[in-house]
Amino acid sequence: xxxxxxxxxxxxxxxxxxxxxxxxxxxxxxxLVENALxxxxxxxxxxxxxxxxxxxxxxDDGLGMSREDALLSLDRHATSKVRGTSDLRALKTxxxxxxxxxxxxxxxxxxxxxxxxxxEPGTSIRVEGGRILQVRDMARTRGTTVQVERLFxxxxxxxxxxxxxxxxTRAVSDAVGTLSLAHPGVAFRLESEGRVLLxxxxxxxxxxxxxxLWGDRAAEELIPVHGExxxxxxxxxxQRPDAARPGFRRTALFVHxxxxxxxALIRAGDRAYRTTVAPETRPWILLExxxxxxxxxxxxxPTKAEVRFQxxxxxxxxxxxxxxxxxxxxxxxxxxxxxxPLPHVQVRERxxxxxxxxxxSSETQMALFLRGDGAPGPEPGQEVDGxxxxxxxxxxxxxxxxxxxxxxVRDGLLLIDQHAAHERVLFEEIMRSFDTGxxxxxxxxxxxxxxxxxxxxxxxxxxxxxLHQTGFEVxxxxxxxxxxxxxxxxxPNFDAERSFREMIEELTxxxxxxxxxxxxxxxxxxxxxxxxxxxxxxTLDEREVQELFDRLFATELPYHDVHGRPTVVRLSSxxxxxxxxx
Amino acid sequence: MNFTITRQxxxxxxxxxxxxxxxxxxxxxxxxxxxxxxSEGVRMSGTDLDVGVRIQVPADVSLEGSLTxxxxxxxxxxxxxxxxxxxxxxxxxxxxxxxxxSHFKLNGLPSEDFPTLPAVSFESGWQAxxxxxxxxxxxxSFAVSTEESRPILNGVLWELSDGQMRMVATNGHRLxxxxxxxxxxxxxxxxxxxxxxxxxxxxxLFGKEEEVVVGQExxxxxxxxxxxxxxTRLIEGSYPNYDQVIPRDNxxxxxxxxxxxxxxxxxxxxxxxxxxxxxxxxxxxxxxQLNVLTPDLGEGHDEIEVQFEGDxxxxxxxxxxxxxxxxxxxxxxxxxxxxxxxxxxTIEPVSGEGEESxxxxxxxxxxLRLLD
Numbered sequence: 001x002x003x004x005x006x007x008x009x010x011x012x013x014x015x016x017x018x019x020x021x022x023x024x025x026x027x028x029x030x031x032l033v034e035n036a037l038x039x040x041x042x043x044x045x046x047x048x049x050x051x052x053x054x055x056x057x058x059x060d061d062g063l064g065m066s067r068e069d070a071l072l073s074l075d076r077h078a079t080s081k082v083r084g085t086s087d088l089r090a091l092k093t094x095x096x097x098x099x100x101x102x103x104x105x106x107x108x109x110x111x112x113x114x115x116x117x118x119x120e121p122g123t124s125i126r127v128e129g130g131r132i133l134q135v136r137d138m139a140r141t142r143g144t145t146v147q148v149e150r151l152f153x154x155x156x157x158x159x160x161x162x163x164x165x166x167x168x169t170r171a172v173s174d175a176v177g178t179l180s181l182a183h184p185g186v187a188f189r190l191e192s193e194g195r196v197l198l199x200x201x202x203x204x205x206x207x208x209x210x211x212x213l214w215g216d217r218a219a220e221e222l223i224p225v226h227g228e229x230x231x232x233x234x235x236x237x238x239q240r241p242d243a244a245r246p247g248f249r250r251t252a253l254f255v256h257x258x259x260x261x262x263x264a265l266i267r268a269g270d271r272a273y274r275t276t277v278a279p280e281t282r283p284w285i286l287l288e289x290x291x292x293x294x295x296x297x298x299x300x301x302p303t304k305a306e307v308r309f310q311x312x313x314x315x316x317x318x319x320x321x322x323x324x325x326x327x328x329x330x331x332x333x334x335x336x337x338x339x340x341p342l343p344h345v346q347v348r349e350r351x352x353x354x355x356x357x358x359x360x361s362s363e364t365q366m367a368l369f370l371r372g373d374g375a376p377g378p379e380p381g382q383e384v385d386g387x388x389x390x391x392x393x394x395x396x397x398x399x400x401x402x403x404x405x406x407x408x409v410r411d412g413l414l415l416i417d418q419h420a421a422h423e424r425v426l427f428e429e430i431m432r433s434f435d436t437g438x439x440x441x442x443x444x445x446x447x448x449x450x451x452x453x454x455x456x457x458x459x460x461x462x463x464x465x466x467l468h469q470t471g472f473e474v475x476x477x478x479x480x481x482x483x484x485x486x487x488x489x490x491x492p493n494f495d496a497e498r499s500f501r502e503m504i505e506e507l508t509x510x511x512x513x514x515x516x517x518x519x520x521x522x523x524x525x526x527x528x529x530x531x532x533x534x535x536x537x538x539t540l541d542e543r544e545v546q547e548l549f550d551r552l553f554a555t556e557l558p559y560h561d562v563h564g565r566p567t568v569v570r571l572s573s574x575x576x577x578x579x580x581x582x
Numbered sequence: 583m584n585f586t587i588t589r590q591x592x593x594x595x596x597x598x599x600x601x602x603x604x605x606x607x608x609x610x611x612x613x614x615x616x617x618x619x620x621s622e623g624v625r626m627s628g629t630d631l632d633v634g635v636r637i638q639v640p641a642d643v644s645l646e647g648s649l650t651x652x653x654x655x656x657x658x659x660x661x662x663x664x665x666x667x668x669x670x671x672x673x674x675x676x677x678x679x680x681x682x683x684s685h686f687k688l689n690g691l692p693s694e695d696f697p698t699l700p701a702v703s704f705e706s707g708w709q710a711x712x713x714x715x716x717x718x719x720x721x722x723s724f725a726v727s728t729e730e731s732r733p734i735l736n737g738v739l740w741e742l743s744d745g746q747m748r749m750v751a752t753n754g755h756r757l758x759x760x761x762x763x764x765x766x767x768x769x770x771x772x773x774x775x776x777x778x779x780x781x782x783x784x785x786x787l788f789g790k791e792e793e794v795v796v797g798q799e800x801x802x803x804x805x806x807x808x809x810x811x812x813x814t815r816l817i818e819g820s821y822p823n824y825d826q827v828i829p830r831d832n833x834x835x836x837x838x839x840x841x842x843x844x845x846x847x848x849x850x851x852x853x854x855x856x857x858x859x860x861x862x863x864x865x866x867x868x869x870x871q872l873n874v875l876t877p878d879l880g881e882g883h884d885e886i887e888v889q890f891e892g893d894x895x896x897x898x899x900x901x902x903x904x905x906x907x908x909x910x911x912x913x914x915x916x917x918x919x920x921x922x923x924x925x926x927x928t929i930e931p932v933s934g935e936g937e938e939s940x941x942x943x944x945x946x947x948x949x950l951r952l953l954d
Contacts, residue, residue, distance in 0.1 A: 429857075436877065440858045440898065442755050443924055443948040445827045473951065485924075486951055489755075489858060489900070495731035547856055554878075 021103045024162055025052025025151060026171035028108075031100035032146050033179050036060035037257065039144060042202065043187040046176060051168030051192070052151065053159075059145040064116035067123040071135070073101050074112070074127060101146075106130035107158070108151045114144040129154045173197050177213055181286060182257040184209035206237055206286070214250075218284075223331045225287065227322025230314050231295065234322050236287035238269065241276040241327065241559075242334035242566045244283035254288040255296060260307045268316035272323035275427070275526070276332075276560035279516040287319065324556075333414070333559035334566030336575065397545045403536035405545055412572035418540065420561035421552040422533035426490055427562045428555045430470055430525040438469030441486030448484040448497050449477070452504060457482065459508040466524045472500055490532045491544075502531040513563055526562050583619045583647030583672040587639065589663050589681065592670075595639040596657040598787055598810060599628040602635035603653045611695045614650035617670070617677070618693070619643045627699055628653055629813075633780045634699045635787065638809035648693035651677040659686060699813050702804030707797035708742055712807070713790040714762050718749040719781045721760045721910050721943055726778050727753035737775035737817040739824070744771070750824050751778075756903045756947040757824060758910070763940040774803055775821055780814030787812060828946065829926050832919035834892030836865055837932055840916045843870075844908040846884045850874045851901035853882040859901040860950050865920070866894045874901075897923045898950040904929075907945040923949060 022028055029046055036044045039062025049055035065073060104110060105127040115122030121137040152159035162168060169192050176198060180188045184206050190198040203209040211219035221243035227234035251266050252259060269285040277283060297308040309315050326332060396408045405416040433439040452460060457480050460467070464474045471488025487496035506514055506527045513530060517523040534540070540548065552558045552567065561567045599615050607613055607630070616627040624641040627634060649672045659679065660668075668681040672690070679686040719738070727735035732754070739750040747764040750757065784805050788794055792807040805812040850861045855876045864871040870888045875881040897920060908916065913931035920927050929945045 432877070440860050440950040440952075442858075442900065442950055443926075445752060445754050445757055445926060445946065445948050446822045471951075491857075493729050495729060498731060551856070 021099050022107060022151075024171060025056055025168050026175045028052065028056050028104055028148055028151065029058065029172045030175045030179070031104065032056070032058035032148075033176065034258075035100065035146075036062055036144065037179070037183055037186065039063040041143065041186060043189075045189045046172070046191070048169060048172060048190070048192040051162075051165035052148075052172050053162055053165065053168060054149065056148040056151070056172075057145065058147075059143065061141070061143040064142050064144050065114045065123070066116050066120065067135070069116070070112060070114050070123045070125055071132075074105055074125065074132065075102060102130070104148055104151075107155050108153065109149040111147040111149075112144070113138060113140055113146075115140050115142050118142065169197070178252055178259045180213065181206065181209055181252055182254040182259060182288060206235075210237060210286070220335075222284065222286070223326050223329065225322050225326040227318050227325070229318045229321070230311070231292035232315060232318050233290040234287060234318055235290075236285070238285050238287075238323050238326060239283040240332050240334070241273060241281075241283065241564060244273070244277050244281045246278075246280045246282060249282040250284045250286070252286045255291060255307055257288070258307075262307070264312065264316060265319050268319040269323050272320045272327065273564075274518065275516070275562045275564065276327055276557055277564035279512065279564070281564060285323070289315070327560065328556055328558070330559065330568075330570070333568040333570045336415075336569055336571040394546075395549075397542075397549055399540050399545050401536075402539050405540075405549060407549065412570060412574070412576065415569045415571070416549065416552065417536075417561070417565075417567055418538070418548060419533050419536050420563075420565055420567040421548055421558075422491070423529045423561045423563075424555050424557065424567055425529075425548070425551045426533055427525050427529035428557075430528055431521065434466075434469055434521050434525070439471050439488060441468070441471035441473050442489045443473075443486045444484070444496075448487075448500070449481060450484065450497065450501065451481050452501075453508075454480060456504045456508045460504050463507060463520075463524060466520065470524060470528045472496075488528075488532065491534050493534070493538055494532060499528075499531045503527045506531070516564075529562055583617065583649055583670070584645035585619045585624055585641045585643040586667050586669045587624060587641040589660065589665050589668055591639040591641065592663075592668050593657070593660040595624070595626045595637050596653070596660050598637045599626045599635050600653040600657045601786065602630065602633055602783055603628040604630040611650055611691050612697075613653060614691055614696070615653040615656065616648065616650045616693055616696045618648040619646050621646065623809075627696070629697060629699060631697060632777060632815050633783055634813040635783055636699060636811045636813070637787075645671075647672060649675065649677055649690045650693055650696050651688050651690040655688060699811075700799055700802035700804065702797040702799040702802055702813060704795045704797040704804065704806050707795045707804075710747060710764060710794050710796065711790075712788045712792040712794055714747060714764065715788070715794055716785055716790060717941075718747065718760050718762060719785055722749040722751045722758040723778045723781050724906060724910060725751035725753060725756060725758040725945075729753065733817055734775060734819045734821055737777050738781060739821045740774045740776050742772050750821070752822075752824065752946075755900070756907065756945065757827070758907070758945045759824065759828070759943070761942040772798075773821065774798070775817040775819070776803065777814055777817060780805075780812060783812045783814075827926065828944070829919070829921055829928060832921045832925075832928055834865065834895050834920040835890070836870060836918045836920075837889040837915055838870060838886060838918065840908055840911050840914060842886050843916070844905065846872055846886050847901050847904050847908070850882050850884060851905065853880055854901050855879075858950060859903075860898055861901045861904075862896065862898050862952060864894070864896045865890050865892075892920070895920050895923065896952065897927065898952040899927075899947060900950055903947045907947060910945075911943075923952060925949070 021031065025048070029052065033044055033046065036058060039060060041060035041062035043061050045059045047055070047057040106129060110127045112125045112127070113122065122140040124136050124138040125132060126134040152162070173190060176188055176190050180186070180198070180200055184203040187202045188198055188200045189196065200209065200212045203212060207219045207222065210222060221240050222237035223240055225234065225236045225238050253262055253265055254260070265287070266285055269287070270283070273283055295310045398406045399418070400406050403418060405418055405421070407414040407416060430439065457476070460474055460482050461476050467474050471486065472484060473486035475483045475485060477483050484496070484500060487500070488494070507523060513526055514523045517526050534548070559566060559568045596615065603615065604612055612630060618625040619641065621643060623638050624643065625636055625638045627636040629635070663681045663684060666682045668679060671678045675690050675692060677688050677690045679688070723738050726738055730736070735753055741748040741750070742764070745763060746761055748759065748761040750759045752758070787810050788805070788807050794805055794807045797804045797806070801816045801818055803814050803816055847861065850872045851859060853874045853876055854861050860874070862873040864873065865888070867890055868887060870886045870890070872884040872886070873882070907929050911929065911931050913933055915932040917930050917932050918927060926946045926948050929947065931943055933939070
C-alpha cells in the first residue's frame, strides 16, 4: 500500500503558514515594519500601490543582513532571534517564528534588498511564489528594503477576500499608526500611489507622536500614566475625563513595543475612570507594558495579536491602579486652554498703570517715584518657575457667583464648582467611613416624621443599615411613615429632610448616577454625595471656602465629581498671556 | 426742610439708623435714611424691609419737611465734622449740609419712595427692663438655626406670660431656654417668633437701665424706649413643642468647673474633625475623660475632675456646640445631666448659695452617635 502521509514540501508548508500570518496587505506591512524595528531602524518608509495589493515596499535604515543571512531569512523557521525554546520565553524582539518573510514570499513576488556591512556588497534576492529566482550583488546603503508585489497571485481564493483599495489602504495606515505609537523615536513615512498618508519625524516622546498623528489638541487632552508592580511597568497616555466622549475611541496596547489586543485590560482601564466620566463615555487609552521575562506568552497567535499573561489579574490591577493615579493629578483637570494659536501681537509694556487707568477715566494718578528701567526683578514672561521653589503660601481663594471658587495658583487659575467639589469630598468620605463602620449622625431634638410613597418606604427600610452609616438614623414607624432620629451634618446649611427625601427617591426609582455604581454601597454614597453637597447659590464664607478647597484636594480624585463632570477647570498663565497677546 | 442740629445728635441718630440699612440692595431707596423734620425734632428711619430702626433726636426745626438721603455717606461725613452746629436744608431732591466752613450737597430721593414702617401701637404693649430683655437675647439667640429649610427655627421664640418672660432658640441639634420673672400683667400668654437681626438691633440700641415698651400690630412687633424704636416682621408659623424635648428623666449628673471644661473641650476641638467636630466624653466617678480620634489627623485625650453621680457613661458631642453653650454660662460651675448616649444632655449654670434670682437657664445638646 502506498504511503498516504507525506511531509509537505516547504513551499506548501509556507503557503499554509502564510494563510495564518498574511491575511492582507496590512499584515504584510506589519510583519515587515516589525522586522525593520527589530533591526533597529531609525526610519521606516512604506510605499503602497493598489492598497498594497499590487505593491508593498518597506525600506529601513536598520542593521541589514549579510547574503547568508538574507538567504536564510527566506527559509521557514530561520530566524536570528530565537536559538532554543528558552529564548522563546524571554523574547524582546518582534519576529521570532521565522515565518513571516518566507510566508509572504510564498504568496507574492518578493524582492529583498539588503546591506549590512559597508565592506561587503549589498544583496538583492528575487523570489516568486516561494522560489528563489535570482541572487545578485547590488550597491545600496545600509538597511533592508523589501518589495512585495502581486500579493496572493498564486492563491486566488485568498485574493478574493481582499477588500477594496481604500479599505486596504486604511488598514495599512492604521497598522503603521499603531506601530508608530509604540516607537515614537522612529521616523515613519507612508505613501500610497504617490500620496503621503503619514510623515512622522522621530518624536521625542509619546505625546509628541500623538500630536503628529492626531493633532496637538488630541495630545493636550491626554495625560501621562505611569505604574509599576510585580515586575511589570506601565507607561502610556489616557484621555482627560472632561475630553472623553461617548462613541469613537482610540485604544492601543503594547507589550515591548508589540501591539496586542486584550479587551480585559481596556475594561480595567475603563474601571479606573469610574465616577470621573459619565457611564457611556469611552476614554482613549494608550498603554505600553514592560513585563518580566517569562510572564507573558506572545506565541499564542501567528500574528501575535493576542498575548497571554501568566497573571492577568495582576496586570489588570496595575492598569486600573495606574490610570486611577493619573486621574488624581491636576493634569487631569478640565481646562479652559485652547490649542488654537492666537495671533501674537508684540505690545510694548507701558509704564506702571496708575489707579486711574483702566477705569475709563482720562485722569491718571501721578506716580511719586518712577520705576527705573534697570530695576531688578524678573522680567515679565521670563521663566523663573524652574528656579524658584514652589512657595509655601496657600492659594488665594474667592467665591464667585455663589457657585464657584476661584483659586489663584502658581501657574494660573483654577475655577472650582462648589457643588461638584463637595460631592467628590462627601463621596470619598462616605465610602471610607463604610469601612470603618459609618459616620457620625447628629441626633435630633425634633425627629423628622416623614410620609413616603410605598416603594420609597420599602427602600428606606431595606437600606436602613447603610443609611444609618451615612448618618441618617431611620426607623420605620409603620404605615408609610418613617422617623428620622439622626442626620449627618455635611455642612452648616444642610437641609436634612430634603436631602433624605431626594436620596430615597433616587435610590428607589434609579437615575443615571446611581446606575453607574458598582454596588449598593457606592449607590448610597453617590446619591448621598449628590443630594447632600453644598448647592450652587450657597454663600460660603472665607473659612468655608478654604475648608472645601483643602478637603477637595485631600481626596483621591479632586478633579472629577461623581457624575463624571469636572470639579475644576484650569486656565494656565500661559493661556492667559496668549489671550492678552503678551 | 430746614433744621439745625448739634453734630453729636446728628451723629448719634445716623449711627443708630445706618446700622439697620442693608449694605447691598436692589432697591436704591433702602440705602437711604429717611429724615422727617417736625416741630418735635428730627426723626431718622432706616430699614431693610425686615427690620426697621427709627430714632428721634432734638433739633431746631425752622421748616418742616422730609427727604431720604444716602445713609452711609452721611454717617461718614457726620463722623468727620467739627464740633459745631450742623444746618441741614433741602433743595428739591438734594440735601445740603453746612457745618463751619464745610458744605456738602448729596442727592436724595423723595420721601414717598421710602417704605412705611409698621404702625405699631405701644399703648397696650408689654414692658420689660432693658436688663431682662438683653439678658434673654444674649443667652438664647446664639442657638437659632441659620439653615433656611425650617424658617421657624431661624427665629427666637419669645413667650410672655403672667409673671414671666421666656426666650427659646434651637437649630434642632441644641437648644437654649431662659426664663426670667417679669412684672405681673393680666395678659394671657403670647408667643412671638422674632428674627435675630431685630434682637441684635435691640441689643445694640437699648441700655440695661432703659424701660422698653413692646407693641404688636399684625405680624409686626415694635420695641420702643425714649426716642428709639425698632420694628420687625415676625416669623409666622408654630414653633415646635420645645417643652416636650426637655428631658425630665436625666439621672446622671456631673458638676464641673466651667472654665476647666471649656478649655479642655477647646483643646480637643483642635484635633476634632472639621466637619463634625466630634469629641467623645466618658464619665465615671470623679472623672471626666475627653477623647478625640480623627482619621488622617490623630487623636487627643484629656481628663478633668468632676463631681459625678450616676452610672458610667460614654457619649459623643459636637465640640462646637458644647463650646458655644459654655461660653454663655455665667457661673463658675455648670451642671451636666445625661440619660443615655443617644438622648439629649442638659447644661445649666450652678448658682452659688443664696443667689436664687428666679432666673432659669437651660441648654440642651443632642449627642453625636458614637461609632464603635
